[in-house]
Amino acid sequence: MLSGLGVPDLRGGFGTYTFYTSAPDQESREGEHTVIIEGSVDQRIATYLPGPLDRRTRSPHRLEMTIERRPAAREVLVRVQGSKEAHVVQEGQWGPWLRVRFKLGFLQAVAGLVRFYLVRQEPVFELYASPINFDPGEPVFPISFPPEYAGKLAEALGTYYTAGMIEDHNSFNNGRLDEIAFLDQCQRLWDERQRMMLFELERFQEGLFYCLYDTPDRIQHMFWRFREPDHPANRVYGAAREYREVIGEHYRIADAVVGRALEYVDDRTLLMVLSDHGFKSFQRGVNLNTWLHGQGLLAMKKGLRPGPDTPDLLQYVDWSRTKAYAIGLTGIYLNMQGRERDGIVQPEEADELKQSIVARLSGLPDSARSAVAIHGAVAREQVYRGPYVQEAPDLLVNYAPGYRTSWSTAMGGIPRDEFEDNTRRWSGDHIVDPAVVPGVLWMNQPFRPEARLQDLAPTILEAFGAEAAPEMEGTSLWP
Template sequence: MSSLPIRKVVVVGLDGLEPSIVDAMLARGALPNLARLSDGPVAPRVATTAPAQTPVAWSTFATGLGPGGHGVFDFLRRDPATYRVDSGLNRYERKSALLPPKAVNQRQGETIWDLLTAAGIPSTILRCPCTYPPDRLRGSLLGGMGVPDMRGGFGTSTYYTAAPGSSPREAENLVPLADDGRSPIATHLLGPRSPKSPEGARVDVQLVRAAEPGSLTIRSAGEPRELTIREGEWSGWLGVKFKLGPLQSARGVVRFLLIRRDPTVVLYASPINFDPAAPLFPISHPPEFARELADDIGPFHTAGFVEDHNGLINDRISEDQFLAQCDDAWRERRAMMERELSRLDSGLFYCLFDTPDRVQHMLWRHREPDHPANRGRDVSPALAAAIEDQYRRGDEVVGQALDHVDDRTLLIVLSDHGFHGFQRQFHLNTWLHREGLLALKPGVAPGEAAGDFLRGIDWDRTKAYAMGLGGLFLNLQGREGRGIVPPDEADALRRSIADKLTGLRDDERGRVAIRSARPRDEVYSGPFVADAPDVVVDHAPGHRASWSSSMGGVADGPLHEDNVKAWSGDHCVDPSAAPGVLFMNRPFRREGASLLELAPTILQALGVDQGPRMEGNPLR
């Protein structure tokens, strides 16, 4: 091992690698490049955050702070004054009607690259979550999870059909087609929303049956003017321009999947991504960095959620078509990494590969024959093997990085959390309702009538409510707009709720569903604890907060319910049951390693003092 000082640190993030799968594959010799970094057949573990969620965990990696220090606690957050539910990653603010809206990052705290910049050391950061809007730094940054699609969502697709009575599904636009089976079809793409056009700006397109059977040509004013697509295959990119006003336009890129051409067209359009050459809002620093990447590697996905999971959840695309799109995500990211590593001679390089996480979310049911999501669906050994294929691809990426490692390089490979099956969901708001802690408006019953986003709740009679995946909140006087819980009673109520939830059983399955529930002061410290859930709920593996409660709904029926969605794997469980993995090419302290300690470790390697608020210690 070289004693020369380290000049560069290369960090490869492989989102969601489950340690038990890594161990089994290491034992079989299926991960040769990770084996080069391992002292044995068991992968070193790294403790994740509470909750074990991607934006929370990678924000801790970036800052060396727990959630109470960086302020990211969930994918969603609520405004306590108005009870409005919004993104927990970023927000938009508009100080004047004369000024355009401005994106604001919800993540707080100094990052590794902030401190390196102050020390004059460059960084290249590719797709780290919670980097939108992009941080200013010495070097280059491309935003990751948190960058929206052009509709402002996390993955808003469009489904075109002539079938009567069709309706849109989750996070989807539905565009009816008038198709007689012969004539060209006039239709459109929906772009950014605006106060003047809530439905959104439009780009006209025409669908024309090509001479070749099973083929369709899309004509538009975009680039290319004519794009021919074939049944069952993803198209190339179509660049489009949406007119937003007399002097403003927005450019996007979109791909299509022709599901069926005859007798009537059924067409799927991916979420429209910002055009990396000219995004509506900056997605990189410097702003031209995204364009330079596209010039070298071609157009690429810019939205924070690259893999089109909603299309699979909605049964619009098949699992094989989902995996084909994931293949493209791997190729894009590897091309970015190669471009940047080939020119890196000093400083920090970081690149996140999200795809293993998304594939496990969507295909985990194939690993568990008894999974409720398998009812009415085929179970495929080949699709179960597709999960391990993601680990092999990750190992290939590690080999690619090793090609750029010399005796003055520290290589770090890690995942932010592990993975489990998600078979049962717990309706936390329903439990609160039955405990007399949550009330619905007069005439509103649990279920569909209660709606999402906390709309059905009677705040004048509610003491506690849930939204997001991490826990629940008190309806606190002086904090919530219509709070009724006196501050001097809050601690006792937090403890009472936590005690009742701890050890809660799923009697139908005959096992504990919630391992523990903890008042927030036992979990978090730092300047943003006031934004945290009042009670943090730690589910047992196999269980998770329900789809309804996570969106602020109040479900009807049993407290525990089967999860039958294609989203069949998850990691939002007791953090002690979902550690990630951690490898380095240099000796490090393996016992008790935590995500909190990666920022101090990287800074120490590059000779920079860690931030005064950082909570961890270097691992080397």
């Protein structure tokens, strides 16, 4: 088993890249470490590659790095301290993996892998360095089972991405990489994942084989706006016609992958092809905390009002007068006494308060669009069961197509307006009413309709002749 989403980069984040630029007025953007190249950009640039944070200084460990510019050849030569390799990176192209090693202390070091993309050399120099991935042969902690599997896979197929969120949507969202660079990276990931799948299918004899292709999700997040001329993000970035069919093209790639897998299927093999959700446009964000403030359920500290300068993480909230708040992407929390540090909602008040919020949210209109923004909301107990229900928000909000929790709400912000246009390149999403983004399931055997995710485990167990555990919620899909 090889780990996927959730594996951090070497800096401990989920995709912190480095951007080198000679523009003097650049500030770091989301998920980015910016390195300003000061002075004249001559043929040889001395700079550094930032690595894991030093626990004492809270600043990153560094490796010295040189960039030798070759403008006539439209390329650079990158050398990093301690690495025996030096790599040529051409303009508009991805360089190969470069192995690096950061010394953290006496007899302690961590290994990683980084690759570069030369954005341009003139009139401003810009070079992108990927998040530093774990070296699969020397991961900081095990990323596979058995632990040595990750390294053996690299020995067989060559090194590969190990960070959980591989497609670097942050750099694309921030305008550091363009559509061409992002799509090129996505294609490399398709190829890499398919090589893994085919390598293992060649060796596979019996049991359960599972392979995840998550690139279609990232493609739809980032390219949905090209399907919609009126998407707010197109006012900022335009909508080049050549990208309108990108989503469809990637579904055709996915279809071809299924075709390759079918080559290994016989009459004793059950094949399941699954997507756990669909997609919709994300044109407008709902500022839930601003709405809660307007409903008298969230109070701000004395003299303060919602606005663009309010900080994230609910820092301006007066908890002594607040009954509900929102943070994250999925819903609303009550300020419960005994649970939240400064909770004021008594347990016996909770149900009535939740019912009141649900009633007020259901059918919430966006007057600027003459549209319904929220279909409704449900208590978490209506959706989840089991020992981890308490981890979910108290209320889950079911957005209408075109709407989602705003970027500010996700970080606990309280902007001025209840609604805002989504002008980011991240223009499609699936955090909406589940009824409008159903997943899909195909099997090479007959199965009953109206399948649910909970039904997969019992179905697979029955295929092996085993019974589902009593605590499982689903039932087998075999007719």
